[in-house]
Amino acid sequence: MKYALVDGRRREAETGLQGVCQGCGLPMIAKCGRKRVHHWAHRTANCDKWGERETAWHRNWKNEFPEDYQEIRMEDLDGDVHIADVRLPNNTVIEFQHSYLPEAERRSREDFYNPMVWIVDGTRNARDVSTFADFLSVSSMYCDEICGLGLPLRPIKLVDNWIRCVHPVYLDFGDAEFPAIEPPPERVLWRVREARTYRFVATPFLKQSVIDHYTLGSPLEAYDFRRIPRSDPRFG
Structure with missing residues (x-):
């Protein structure tokens, strides 16, 4: 802690x-x-039975929010104590998850912390970064309320672990660069979700926009990405 x-x-x-x-x-x-x-x-x-070993990644994320919002004690109806990574004045909890989380525990946390947001470390396994890059290279544009990149059938383990969450999930790949899209002006978080015609859809949001949205209530700002054609020398 x-x-x-x-x-x-x-x-x-x-x-x-x-x-x-x-x-x-x-x-x-x-x-x-x-x-x-x-x-x-x-x-x-x-x-706190949900506690996980804290890494520099956890600490850096907590420090993006005011100290008074960090590590807030909460107690369930059975008297079990949990420490929310961040709890905002509107009672929204933000959990920073580095390690694998079993589905049963994930559901328990979502039920208890509701409303909440997940920010997941996408860099824990180097293979996850390369697999996500491969996904972007074969994905298709998909737009409903917001635009993103969709993949119909191919499973991606990291994403499949999270797309059935009830609450928003953002994947943090740090400074990783993905050759299929124009480099963003700053770090982005990839929000992943299920869609009717795709296994999942991923939309990049500017990291600071996500922080400001939950801290200040400002609008979320999606990164207006542009695909790089496969014929382009920059394409990996």
Whole structure:
């Protein structure tokens, strides 16, 4: 976790600090090594059964939002405590998911956090990046409320794990470049969803637009992408 309570105040981990978990009140250890981001860890098992090992990717995403929105304690009807990665003033939760998530747990989180948004690390497996690039190279334009790129039949494991979510899902491929489209002016997130005539449709949104939309309520700005013809030397 990024925060623990030290003398009743939320503090980030620092060498020598002693804190307690804001979820369960048990002691936590400040982990401040060189290999991983500084964080707090329970002395025993994590009280949040949905908790996952925090990476630099998680931390960087949390830091895109005001501190008061980060790591918010929530409790379900059975008394189980969960720490939402980000919870906005309108009660929308944003979860940053790095590792594989079983469908049953995904559904449980969606039911509990509703309304919510998923931002998924697409760079965890290098093969996912190359597979998504291959998809873009053979995809077709599809437009309904928004335009995107659709693929009728071919399965993509990363996408198939997420397209049946009830709530919006954005894939974060970091700075990866995809030769099938003109490079965007800034980083994008790919929103994936099911469509009637396609296995799934992917639409790129400017990363900052997604952050501003959920933080400030501004309109989402899709990247007005242009396909690069396969005959173009730039096409991979």
